[in-house]
Structures are given as structure tokens and as C-alpha cells.
Amino acid sequence: xxxxxxxxxxxxxxxxxxxxxxxxxxxxxxxxxxxxxxxxxxxxxxxxxxxxxxxxxxxxxxxxxxxxxxxxxxxxxxxxxxxxxxxxxxxxxxxxxxxxxxxxxxxxxxxxxxxxxxxxxxxxxxxxxxxxxxxxxxxxxxxx
Amino acid sequence: xxxxxxxxxxxxxxxxxxxxxxxxxxxxxxxxxxxxxxxxxxxxxxxxxxxxxxxxxxxxxxxxxxxxxxxxxxxxxxxxxxxxxxxxxxxxxxxxxxxxxxxxxxxxxxxxxxxxxxxxxxxxxxxxxxxxxxxxxxxxxxxxxxxxxxxxxxxxxxxxxxxxxxxxxxxxxxxxxxxxxxxxxxxxxxxxxxxxxxxxxxxxxxxxxxxxxxxxxxxxxxxxxxxxxxxxxxxxxxxxxxxxxxxxxxxxxxxxxxxxxxxxxxxxxxxxxxxxxxxxxxxxxxxxxxxxxxxxxxxxxxxxxxxxxxxxxxxxxxxxxxxxxxxxxxxxxxxxxxxxxxxxxxxxxxxxxxxxxxxxxxxxxxxxxxxxxxxxxxxxxxxxxxxxxxxxxxxxxxxxxxxxxxxxxxxxxxxxxxxxxxxxxxxxxxxxxxxxxxxxxxxxxxxxxxxxxxxxxxxxxxxxxxxxxxxxxxxxxxxxxxxxxxxxxxxxxxxxxxxxxxxxxxxxxxxxxxxxxxxxxxxxxxxxxxxxxxxxxxxxxxxxxxxxxxxxxxxxxxxxxxxxxxxxxxxxxxxxxxxxxxxxxxxxxxxxxxxxxxxxxxxxxxxxxxxxxxxxxxxxxxxxxxxxxx
Numbered sequence: 001x002x003x004x005x006x007x008x009x010x011x012x013x014x015x016x017x018x019x020x021x022x023x024x025x026x027x028x029x030x031x032x033x034x035x036x037x038x039x040x041x042x043x044x045x046x047x048x049x050x051x052x053x054x055x056x057x058x059x060x061x062x063x064x065x066x067x068x069x070x071x072x073x074x075x076x077x078x079x080x081x082x083x084x085x086x087x088x089x090x091x092x093x094x095x096x097x098x099x100x101x102x103x104x105x106x107x108x109x110x111x112x113x114x115x116x117x118x119x120x121x122x123x124x125x126x127x128x129x130x131x132x133x134x135x136x137x138x139x140x141x142x143x144x
Numbered sequence: 145x146x147x148x149x150x151x152x153x154x155x156x157x158x159x160x161x162x163x164x165x166x167x168x169x170x171x172x173x174x175x176x177x178x179x180x181x182x183x184x185x186x187x188x189x190x191x192x193x194x195x196x197x198x199x200x201x202x203x204x205x206x207x208x209x210x211x212x213x214x215x216x217x218x219x220x221x222x223x224x225x226x227x228x229x230x231x232x233x234x235x236x237x238x239x240x241x242x243x244x245x246x247x248x249x250x251x252x253x254x255x256x257x258x259x260x261x262x263x264x265x266x267x268x269x270x271x272x273x274x275x276x277x278x279x280x281x282x283x284x285x286x287x288x289x290x291x292x293x294x295x296x297x298x299x300x301x302x303x304x305x306x307x308x309x310x311x312x313x314x315x316x317x318x319x320x321x322x323x324x325x326x327x328x329x330x331x332x333x334x335x336x337x338x339x340x341x342x343x344x345x346x347x348x349x350x351x352x353x354x355x356x357x358x359x360x361x362x363x364x365x366x367x368x369x370x371x372x373x374x375x376x377x378x379x380x381x382x383x384x385x386x387x388x389x390x391x392x393x394x395x396x397x398x399x400x401x402x403x404x405x406x407x408x409x410x411x412x413x414x415x416x417x418x419x420x421x422x423x424x425x426x427x428x429x430x431x432x433x434x435x436x437x438x439x440x441x442x443x444x445x446x447x448x449x450x451x452x453x454x455x456x457x458x459x460x461x462x463x464x465x466x467x468x469x470x471x472x473x474x475x476x477x478x479x480x481x482x483x484x485x486x487x488x489x490x491x492x493x494x495x496x497x498x499x500x501x502x503x504x505x506x507x508x509x510x511x512x513x514x515x516x517x518x519x520x521x522x523x524x525x526x527x528x529x530x531x532x533x534x535x536x537x538x539x540x541x542x543x544x545x546x547x548x549x550x551x552x553x554x555x556x557x558x559x560x561x562x563x564x565x566x567x568x569x570x571x572x573x574x575x576x577x578x579x580x581x582x583x584x585x586x587x588x589x590x591x592x593x594x595x596x597x598x599x600x601x602x603x604x605x606x607x608x609x610x611x612x613x614x615x616x617x618x619x620x621x622x623x624x625x626x627x628x629x630x631x632x633x634x635x636x637x638x639x640x641x642x643x644x645x646x647x648x649x650x651x652x653x654x655x656x657x658x659x660x661x662x663x664x665x666x667x668x669x670x671x672x673x674x675x676x677x678x679x680x681x682x683x684x685x686x687x688x689x690x691x692x693x694x695x696x697x698x699x700x701x702x703x704x705x706x707x708x709x710x711x712x713x714x715x716x717x718x719x720x721x722x723x724x725x726x727x728x729x730x731x732x733x734x735x736x737x738x739x740x741x742x743x744x745x746x747x748x749x750x751x752x753x754x755x756x757x758x759x760x761x762x763x764x765x766x767x768x769x770x771x772x773x774x
Contacts, residue, residue, distance in 0.1 A: 014570055018578075098569050
């Protein structure tokens with residue numbers, strides 16, 4: 001049974017966004033570790049120690065930031081998969097995406113997302129959002 | 145008084161008359177009878193007196209015991225009779241009779257004296273005998289005298305009685321005569337009465353009815369009795385009035401009939417003309433026209449029918465309609481007609497439908513068929529108009545295909561635009577993000593010029609992301625379903641203007657708005673329209689210290705036209721056609737801020753509401769935007 005570790009899992013195929021998120025963490029001197037993955041398949045493998053991550057017990061993240069539009073396995077499929085497993089049922093998942101289409105929002109919540117955030121267009125706002133999510137889920141919302 | 149009661153009165157009167165007559169007659173009869181009886185009694189008495197006088201004479205001559213007894217008996221009976229009779233007499237007779245009775249009594253006394261003398265005579269001496277004989281003879285003389293007197297008295301009484309009898313009889317006949325005369329007069333009176341009561345009015349009535357029979361319905365009888373005849377006369381008058389009215393109505397009707405006959409003739413003439421026209425139409429029509437009877441036999445077919453189905457006109461007439469209907473429609477056709485004949489339900493009658501016709505050479509022709517029922521000489525016929533639909537169907541199919549293609553393309557384009565807009569955001573964020581990273585992390589190694597360029601890169605990407613947002617909004621407006629409701633756009637405008645005013649604290653904004661303009665529209669969309677138009681109005685007027693905005697409506701060609709007018713910089717009407725195109729701006733970029741997509745959005749919203757939008761303006765004299773909503 002993997003323990004819950006003090007890290008955030010950020011799954012996004014946009015390398016630029018990942019890079020900026022990481023820089024924002026470093027620049028704001030946040031203690032929480034941020035682990036970035038590039039698509040849904042990698043996310044599932046990472047959590048369940050399958051595929052490329054076979055044999056590695058990574059533990060469960062504090063919160064998962066999940067993009068929707070990704071190659072191989074997309075965000076909706078990841079949501080569906082994680083919510084169907086007992087192990088990952090309780091992990092908070094924040095959908096972080098460029099889409100603000102109503103049916104995307106509705107579907108994400110239906111599949112068990114805890115929150116849905118549209119990526120802000122301004123870089124400053126984007127940084128601010130990432131840091132706010134970390135603060136909220138890793139500090140204020142920590143399990144007792 | 146009614147006739148019935150009057151005739152009753154007459155009857156009672158006659159009855160009384162008859163009764164009086166009867167009573168009088170009986171009374172007279174009675175008095176005469178009484179007189180006769182008295183007379184009879186007197187006769188009886190006088191006969192008795194005679195007999196008694198005869199017996200006296202006899203006794204005086206023979207002087208026997210038998211005559212003595214006979215005389216006494218007769219005398220007794222006569223006395224008795226007279227006593228009884230005297231009670232019934234009256235007047236003069238009674239006196240006579242009383243005298244007679246006195247005489248009779250003295251007669252008896254005398255007779256007894258004679259008898260005593262006779263008895264004495266039997267035993268008497270001769271001397272005595274002589275004396276007795278003398279006495280007897282004197283007594284006899286007295287008896288005779290008394291007898292004579294008696295007879296004369298009775299005779300006188302009888303005479304009196306006879307006189308009174310005669311008198312009574314005479315009186316009776318007089319009275320009877322008088323009564324008869326009275327009855328006669330009464331009868332004459334009654335006859336006159338009846339005549340007046342019945343005969344004359346009835347004659348009047350019969351004269352009047354004869355007049356009616358002759359046709360004089362305007363004459364009226366003036367009989368005015370307050371009885372049955374009077375009522376009858378009234379009824380006759382009413383009858384005459386009714387008949388006169390009816391006749392008047394009849395006359396009017398016949399006049400009208402004549403009029404309508406004239407009209408009918410005119411109509412007939414017109415009908416003939418119309419018929420000729422129809423015949424011409426029938427012959428010249430481009431559509432195929434048939435008439436068939438209830439059995440489906442073709443009665444007439446026009447040249448177009450012949451051309452459409454490849455037959456000659458003469459070949460078609462008399463054939464069953466089936467020869468030009470595709471086998472598939474045989475059954476339907478019959479059942480439709482039967483159904484109509486039985487139930488009068490017009491399943492296809494009067495309603496057009498698409499069927500297949502059959503050409504002489506066997507090819508099927510798509511036709512549009514309209515059937516109407518009509519009655520000629522009381523028989524039902526059907527008239528069918530068939531239009532060759534081959535070309536139209538082809539064109540329609542092509543149009544549908546083209547439309548479908550267009551719709552698909554449109555949808556694809558829309559979702560394409562949507563996803564492109566989305567996908568554009570990511571690279572933009574990278575451009576902006578890394579420019580920022582450079583500015584922040586490498587500030588020391590960059591000179592001012594480089595920093596300025598990086599800032600320009602960031603400004604450009606910001607502008608672009610705003611445009612993308614606007615584009616996404618426009619495309620969302622077109623994608624989302626509309627919900628129409630009643631909206632007070634006056635109130636909405638006042639609400640929308642508030643945040644706009646806040647952006648222009650240096651200007652005085654005067655807003656004149658017609659109150660309670662109600663429209664049927666989708667609320668978020670119409671809100672966007674009002675906001676955009678008001679925003680533009682303020683934006684392009686803000687160089688004036690005093691901004692005047694007017695919002696109102698008027699009606700033209702049954703449509704309500706709403707408008708928003710400002711006193712701003714306006715525009716050149718030669719650019720009017722560019723006004724509602726996206727990213728088209730009519731002013732220099734630095735003159736007024738804006739994305740250039742607001743009016744494009746407004747126009748799309750208005751056209752989604754089946755409305756129109758247009759504008760009128762002049763440079764520096766303000767602009768007016770007009771719009772309609774369906």
C-alpha cells in the first residue's frame with residue numbers, strides 16, 4: 001500500500017506550461033515537490049507502478065493537476081480510471097485546461113473532478129493559479 | 145248577451161206563454177164545467193120536482209099506500225139532493241134553491257096533512273067525510289099551487305143557470321181568443337227577435353264570405369254584436385287580414401322569384417362564358433387534368449394529360465384511370481374513392497399528394513396529384529390535376545443535398561474555429577510566459593531596448609488573446625440554444641449603462657429612454673446587444689463633455705423598430721457595409737479602443753432573432769443604430 005507523499009502530480013502535454021509551473025514553484029520557494037508527466041498513460045503507470053514505472057513505488061500524490069487534451073490517454077479517461085479504483089478514489093483531482101466549454105466542465109465534474117480551472121491567458125495569472133492550488137490542497141486541505 | 149243565453153231567454157219566454165195559456169184555458173174550462181154541473185143539477189132537481197108533482201097528482205087521485213110511500217121517498221131523496229146541491233151553488237141560483245127548499249118543506253107539510261085527513265076519512269062518518277073531503281081538496285089545491293110554485297122556482301133557477309152557463313161559455317171563448325191573439329203577437333215578436341239575432345248577421349257574414357271568395361280581401365265586416373256572431377265576425381276579419389297578408393307575401397315572393405329568374409338567366413349567361421373560359425384553360429393547361437366517375441372511368445382528359453402519359457386524348461377517355469397510375473397506387477386509389485363514397489371522409493380529396501403515374505411505354509413518372517369532388521347531374525365525379533414532378537424532384541433533391549452539405553460544412557467550420565481559437569491560446573501563453581521569464585530572470589543581461597521589445601511581444605500576445613476570447617464568445621453565441629422570453633429592454637438598458645458610465649467619470653451622460661419597451665428575446669443575448677450598442681454610443685461620444693444618448697422605438701410597416709442614437713463622432717456612410725464585419729474598424733486604432741468584433745456579435749445575435757440591424761451616421765454628427773426583432 002503506497003503512502004501518500006508530499007508531492008503534486010502535474011499531468012500536461014504542454015512542455016511550456018509544465019516548465020513555467022515548475023519555475024513558479026522554484027521561484028516561490030515552495031517546499032512541495034512537483035512531479036510533471038506528459039500524458040494520461042504516464043500518469044496511470046506512475047501511480048499504479050506499471051509500464052515504465054514498474055517496480056517503483058511512488059506513493060500517492062497530495063493532489064493531481066490534470067490537463068484534458070493529451071495524446072494516448074486523455075484527461076477524461078484518467079479521471080474515469082482513477083475514480084474506478086479503490087486506491088485512488090479519494091485523491092483530489094483539479095482539472096487544469098485551456099477549455100472553458102460548458103460540456104467539458106460538466107463532463108469533468110460528472111467523472112469525479114474536485115475542481116475545474118481554465119488556464120488563465122496571462123502568465124502572471126497562470127503562475128498565481130498554480131501556486132494557489134498548491135497552497136490550498138497541500139497546506140489548508142491536508143488530512144489531519 | 146250571447147246567443148246561447150238569448151235563445152234560452154226565448155225558450156223561457158215561450159214556455160211561460162204556453163203555461164199561462166194552459167192555465168187560462170184550464171181555468172176557463174173549469175168555470176164552464178162548474179156552470180154546466182150546476183145546470184145539470186138544476187135539471188135533475190126540476191125533473192125530481194116534476195116527478196114529485198106527478199106523484200102528488202097520482203096520490204090525490206088514487207090515494208093508495210104505495211103512492212103515499214113513493215111520494216115520501218121521492219120527496220126525501222129530492223130534499224136530500226137539494227141539500228147537497230145547494231152547497232155547490234152560488235149567486236142567484238142559491239136564493240131560488242132556498243126558496244124551492246122552503247116550498248118543498250111546505251109541500252111536505254101539506255102532503256102530511258092530506259095523509260092525516262085521508263086516514264081520518266077511512267073511519268069517519270059521512271058528515272065528517274064531507275068535511276074531510278073538503279079539507280083534502282083544499283089541501284090538494286094548496287099542494288098543486290105550491291108544486292106549481294116549486295116548478296116555476298126551479299125553472300127560473302134552471303134558466304138562470306143556463307144563462308150563466310152560456311155567459312161562462314161566451315166569456316171563455318172571448319178570453320181564449322184574446323190569449324190566442326197575445327200568443328200570436330208574442331210569436332211574431334219572437335220571430336223578429338230571432339231574425340235580428342241570427343238571420344241578419346248570418347246573412348251579413350255570408351255576404352262577407354262571398355266577398356272573400358270573390359277575392360276582395362280588403363273589405364271588412366262591421367258587425368258589432370257582443371255575442372258569438374260578433375266573435376265570428378271578428379274571426380272573419382282576422383282571417384281576411386291574415387289572408388291579405390299571406391297574399392301580399394306571396395305576391396312579394398313571386399316578384400322576388402321573377403327577379404331571381406332574371407338574375408339566374410344573367411348568371412346562366414355568365415356561367416356559359418365561364419364554362420368556355422374553363423374549357424380554354426382545360427385545353428391550354430400545362431398540368432394534366434382528368435375527370436373520372438365513381439367507377440374510375442376517365443370522362444375527360446386534356447391535351448397535357450395525353451402528352452404526359454403518351455396517349456392520344458381519345459385513347460384515354462372511357463378507360464379506367466388505372467392505365468395511367470402505377471400498379472403500386474392501384475389499390476390505394478380504389479380504396480380512397482370507396483372510402484370517400486362510404487364515409488365522405490376526404491382522406492386525399494382536396495389534399496395534394498405525391499404519387500407515381502405510368503407512361504404508355506411503362507416508365508413511371510413522379511406526379512403531384514390533387515383531387516376534388518364535384519357533382520354533375522346528381523352524380524359524383526372527381527377532378528384530378530396531375531403535375532409532372534420529375535424536374536422539380538430532381539431540383540429539390542439537389543437542393544437538399546446542397547443544403548445538407550452546406551450545413552455539415554458550416555458545423556465543421558464552427559467547431560474548427562472553436563478548436564483553433566482554443567489551440568491558439570497555448571502557444572500564446574508560451575510566448576507571453578517566456579517573455580516574462582526573460583524579463584524577470586535575465587533582467588541584468590538585457591539592455592533597455594531588448595526589454596522594450598520583450599514588452600511589445602507581451603502586449604501583442606495579450607491583444608491576440610483578447611481577440612481569441614472575443615471570437616470564442618461570438619462562436620458560442622451562435623452555438624447555444626436560445627430561450628425566448630418577454631424582456632423589458634428599457635430597464636435592461638438602464639442597468640447596462642451603469643457600469644459603462646463608471647468608466648467615463650469626466651463626462652456628463654444624459655440618457656433618454658422610452659419606458660417599458662417589451663421584446664421577445666433570449667435574455668443573455670439581447671443583454672449583449674444592448675451593452676455593445678450603449679458601450680459604442682458612449683465610447684464614440686466621449687470626446688464631448690456632454691454625452692446625449694437616446695433609446696426609443698417606432699412602428700413602420702407593422703414592425704417595431706428600436707434605435708439607439710448618440711451625439712458622438714459618427715462615421716462616413718461610405719463605410720456602412722464594413723460596419724458589421726468582424727475586425728473591421730472605421731476609426732484609427734489609437735482613436736478609440738476596441739476589438740472590432742462587438743458589432744459583428746450584435747449583428748449575429750439580431751439575425752438569430754430573425755431581426756435586422758442597420759445604422760445611419762454622419763461624421764461628427766452622431767450615429768443611430770436601428771434594429772428589429774421578429
